[in-house]
Amino acid sequence: MNSAILFCPNIDCPARGVVGKGNIGLHSREPERYICHLCQRTFSASKGTLFYRLRTDPQTVLLVVALMVYGCPVQAIVHAFGLDERTIRDWWKRAGLHCQAFHEHLVEHNQIDLGQVQADEIRVKTQHGPMWMAMAIMVSTRFWLAGAVSACRDSTLLKQMAGQVRAIALCRPLLLAVDGLNIYLTVLLDAFRTGMPRLPGQTGRMTLVRWPNIALVQVIKSKQNGAWDIRRVIVQGEKSMIDGLLKATQGGGMINTAYIERINATFRQRLACLFRSTRHLARRGETLQSSMYILGCVYNFCDFHKSLRVRLSVGRSGFRWVQRTPALAAGLADHPWSLLELFCHKTPPRPWSHKGRGRLSIQLKKRLRAYDF
Numbered sequence: 001m002n003s004a005i006l007f008c009p010n011i012d013c014p015a016r017g018v019v020g021k022g023n024i025g026l027h028s029r030e031p032e033r034y035i036c037h038l039c040q041r042t043f044s045a046s047k048g049t050l051f052y053r054l055r056t057d058p059q060t061v062l063l064v065v066a067l068m069v070y071g072c073p074v075q076a077i078v079h080a081f082g083l084d085e086r087t088i089r090d091w092w093k094r095a096g097l098h099c100q101a102f103h104e105h106l107v108e109h110n111q112i113d114l115g116q117v118q119a120d121e122i123r124v125k126t127q128h129g130p131m132w133m134a135m136a137i138m139v140s141t142r143f144w145l146a147g148a149v150s151a152c153r154d155s156t157l158l159k160q161m162a163g164q165v166r167a168i169a170l171c172r173p174l175l176l177a178v179d180g181l182n183i184y185l186t187v188l189l190d191a192f193r194t195g196m197p198r199l200p201g202q203t204g205r206m207t208l209v210r211w212p213n214i215a216l217v218q219v220i221k222s223k224q225n226g227a228w229d230i231r232r233v234i235v236q237g238e239k240s241m242i243d244g245l246l247k248a249t250q251g252g253g254m255i256n257t258a259y260i261e262r263i264n265a266t267f268r269q270r271l272a273c274l275f276r277s278t279r280h281l282a283r284r285g286e287t288l289q290s291s292m293y294i295l296g297c298v299y300n301f302c303d304f305h306k307s308l309r310v311r312l313s314v315g316r317s318g319f320r321w322v323q324r325t326p327a328l329a330a331g332l333a334d335h336p337w338s339l340l341e342l343f344c345h346k347t348p349p350r351p352w353s354h355k356g357r358g359r360l361s362i363q364l365k366k367r368l369r370a371y372d373f
Contacts, residue, residue, distance in 0.1 A: 003024045003025060003026060003034055004019075004020060004022075004024075005019060006019070006024045006034055006045075006346075007019045007024070007346075007348050008023065008024065008036035008038065008039065008041070008043070009043055009047050009048055009346075009349065010036060010039050010041045010043070011349055012039065013036055013038060013039035013041065014038060014039075014364070014368060015036060015038045015039070016348070016349050016350075017348030017349045017350065018348075019348075023036055023037050023038045024036060024037075025037055027042045031044065032044070032045040033045065038368075047346070048346035048347060049098070049343060049344045049345070049346060050062075050065070050091075050094055050095055050098050050343035050344070051343070051344070054091075056087075060081065061091055062339060062340055062343065064077055064081065064083070064088060064091060065091060065092065065095050065294075065339070065343070066339050068088075068092060069270065069294060069295065069298050069339075070270055071269060071270045071271070071272070073272070074088055074089070089287070092287070092290060092291070092294070093286070093287065093290050095290070095294050095343065096287075096289065096290020096291065096292075096293050096294050097290065098343060098347075099290075099293040099294045099296070099297040099298075099342070100289075100290070100293040101347040102297055102342070102345055102347055103293055103296065103297055104347075105347045105348070106332065106347075107145070107168065107300075107332065108164060108167050108168060110168065110332060111168060111169065111170045112138070112168055112169070112170060112330060112331070112332075113170045113172045114138050114140075114145075114165075114168070114169050114170070114172075114174055115138070115139065115140050115172075115173075115174065115175070115245060115248055115249040116138070116139040116140065116174070116175040116176075116177065116245055116246070116249035116250065117136055117137070117138060117139070117145065117165060117169075117174065117175070117176050117177070118136065118137055118139055118176075118177045118178070118257050118259050118260035119134065119135065119136040119137075119158075119161065119162075119165075119176070119177075119178050119184070119188075119260060120134070120135065120178070120179060120257060120260040120261065120264060121133065121134045121135075121153060121157070121179075121181070122134075122135070122264055122267070122268075122274055123153075124149075124273055124274055124282060124288060125273060125281050125282070126273070126281055126282040126283065126284070126285070126288070127281045127282070127283055128284075129151070131149060131150065131151050131282070131285055131288060132149070132150055132151070132152065132153045132157055133147060133148070133149050133274075133288065133292060134147065134148045134149075134150075134157050134158055134160075134161040135147040135161070135260065135263070135264070135267075135292075135296075136161055136162075136164075136165050136260070137259055137260050137263050138326075138330065139177075139249045139250055139259045140248070140249040140250070140329075141308065141326050141329035141330040142259065142263070142305050142307065142308060142326045142329070143300055143326040143327065143329070143330045143332075144263060144296040144299055144300050144326070145164065145165050145168060146161050146164030146165050146168075147161060147164075147292045147293070147296060148160035148161040148164070149285055149288050149289045149292065150285075151285070153181075154183065155183050155186075155187055158183055158184060158187040158188075159187055159191065162187050162188055162191035163191060165191070166191045166192055169192070171194070171211055172213070173213040173214075173215075173241060173244075173245060174192070174211075174213065174214055174215070174245075175215045175217065175237070175242060175245040175246070175249070176188050176214070176215065176216045176217070177217050177218075177219065177255060177256065177257050177260075178216075178217075178218055178219075178257070179218065179219055179220070179221070179257060180218055180219070180220035180221065184216075184218070185216065185218075185235055188216060189210060189214070189216065189236070192210060192211045192214050193208040193209060193210050193211065194208065194209055194211065195207065195208055195209075196208070196209055213237075213241065214236065214237065215234070215236060215237025215238075215241055215242050215245065216234075216235040216236040216237065217232065217233065217234050217235060217237070217242065217255045218232070218233045218235060219231075219232055219255060219256060219257045220232075220233060232254065232255040232256075234255075242255070263299070266295075266299065267292075267295055270295055271291050271295065273288070297342060298339070298342065299326065300325065300326045300327045300332075301325055301326075301327045301333055301336075301337040301342055302325065302336065302337050302338065302339060302342060303325060303326075304323040304324065304325055304336065305324065305325065305326055305329075308323075308324040308325070308326065308328075308329045309321045309322060309323050309324060310322045310324060323336070324336075325337070
């Protein structure tokens with residue numbers, strides 16, 4: 001592995017998460033370890049990946065996680081590989097924490113012109129009672145944006161999901177499509193607000209101003225006499241702007257929540273506890289959250305989506321289809337990721353800042369000058 005693309009994972013190092021400063025060197029070839037010349041701490045080459053400190057062959061771990069991602073039952077994996085069920089669930093939990101850090105770093109730290117966002121909730125059966133999973137999707141690229149898990153279907157659940165969408169969204173014309181749950185009306189409109197700077201001499205709380213050009217629509221479904229009645233309600237926004245966003249993001253049509261329902265179906269297909277009628281119950285909320293981030297990251301970066309393919313002309317009369325993932329369509333990736341690449345990706349920690357009392361030592365100052373920090 002090239003030490004020039006590595007960073008120091010030591011949380012107390014001033015160079016943590018910084019690449020290309022020349023402070024990383026090879027410490028030992030077998031086992032493969034590196035050293036940070038600034039803090040004098042060594043670390044393994046697998047530090048920050050799914051396979052760190054695992055004694056099992058990484059290929060076996062990757063194969064087991066890949067089977068679980070696409071819906072293979074745990075008991076089948078236990079009998080096929082001769083592994084303990086607790087070991088498999090520990091790998092799944094580690095993969096979930098890895099994907100959560102990956103999503104927060106690579107997705108939530110970028111800002112995108114979303115165009116249209118659809119949100120919905122899924123009721124999940126667990127051993128301790130039902131739980132709720134709220135998710136949001138970017139319609140034009142089919143990109144899974146955010147998700148939250150809670151025991152109650154309340155404003156706390158929706159605020160957590162809306163806050164993640166707000167962190168990604170650029171202040172552009174945006175259409176928010178949700179179902180008939182009335183909590184959405186206040187949560188989403190309050191989430192998309194920006195604080196105005198205080199005037200000279202002004203005290204008190206900062207004034208929050210709602211974003212302009214935010215349209216909110218609801219698709220309310222009710223069943224009467226065995227037939228479904230669907231009403232489409234415009235809560236906020238002009239119809240001309242809504243029609244323009246619908247044409248730009250989904251090629252026209254009417255107000256709907258079909259795209260979030262489709263990704264819900266994908267998650268239900270791959271995670272047994274999301275089935276409407278199932279005897280497979282989730283054990284803990286942490287496991288459910290880990291599963292959500294694993295499925296979301298694999299869906300975004302590794303899975304091709306048929307509706308996103310691009311027609312590429314070859315010669316005068318021929319053509320071929322170029323497959324794309326949602327991350328490729330959203331501009332967050334330049335190639336389709338493999339599962340190995342996803343689980344080997346190292347998420348850098350936050351940049352170091354000196355917050356302690358007193359001044360930096362003379363020795364540390366010399367080291368920082370030597371590496372141009």
